[in-house]
Amino acid sequence: MRRRSVSAPVPGHDEDEAGAPLAQAPRPEPMRTEFEFVLPRGYVDSDGVTHREGTMRLATARDELIPLIDVRVKENPAYLSVVLLGLVITKLGTVTDIHAGLVERMFASDIAFLQDFYRRINSEGHTRAAVSCPDCGSAFEVDIAGERLGES
Template sequence: MTAVVETSAGLRTEYPFSLPRGYVDENGTVHRNGVMRLATARDEITTQADQRARQNPAYLTVLLLARTVTTLGSLVEVDHFVVENLFASDLAFLQDLYRRINADGHTEVGVSCPNCGHDFAVDVAGDAPGGS
């Protein structure tokens, strides 16, 4: 898995993840592990100006993910075609990850143990020790 990138100020800019199902390429190879980077203002502005997003606002998600998912398995490039062909569960996973790292600033979610009630955090990106 790709190493987590931090700036000299300690800002985390890349987030490794494992897709629930994985992208299946034209050869039948499944690609699950990847990296998403923090979005920039340019990512947001450029994608909103794209004609495909103007014609279909739901397509904005595809464009944003194609810009911010920097690696996926052994694929040379993650483009809109790859994102369009993700399974719905993987698309939903990446949408949630995008929201978490760009709005919330982290990939952790608070949970409680159903047996003892202890509260703890789980890294939903799957890059924490013992992650998916």
Template sequence: MGLNTEYPFTLPKGFVDDEGTLHRQGVMRLATARDEIEPLRDNRVKDNEAYATVIVLARVVTELGTVRVNTATIEKMFASDYRYLQDFYRVINFGDPSILESMEPGSPFPEEAATVG
């Protein structure tokens, strides 16, 4: 059995693209050290440290419906979906991804699972 490096997710609300299409299904891959280091060189992060999270999520979310994911995509997400992706990132990278099997798609993470790491 190999290491699972990609995890499907379902956003609680969903991303609405410019044509009005709702996208809720996506895939996030495990982060690499480079994913967390590279954003620190970005001028947007130098101006606002919180922007690093936007850049990291844009790097590790590999699919979101038919949308090409980039920082603008992450910026336009509803706050609840942005928070969901932050929690999802923490669970798959620093927590126990097996909890994902017991959750309803798009449901909020248990508080103890979301705060690991």
């Protein structure tokens, strides 16, 4: 295995012809792999506590393959999203043991929200969208994940 040696900067290589320092390329932001969300209704646990705030991580190929061999999915293909969401939701309020059994006890409106959220972060890579003001035409970004139901 070859080792690369790190050498000291060579004079003139980090400067333009006039000796001014060259602009450094901006460092890319680290890839975001977890995204926070707020459920429209919330998961109600066995103690009656409602959990609305949660975190979902990006899905891996394995996450998308595991449900395909699950017996419940083979018997009922609609169960695929329940199994998949149970794999990628990492936290829901104070609950950290997320699994398909917990997801199947969630309200349908929250499942629909989570399915859409999953699609946005995994297909598009982020929850920001470029928009423009209908009045002045100024372009800006908004986080379409929102904080609460109806917000964007």
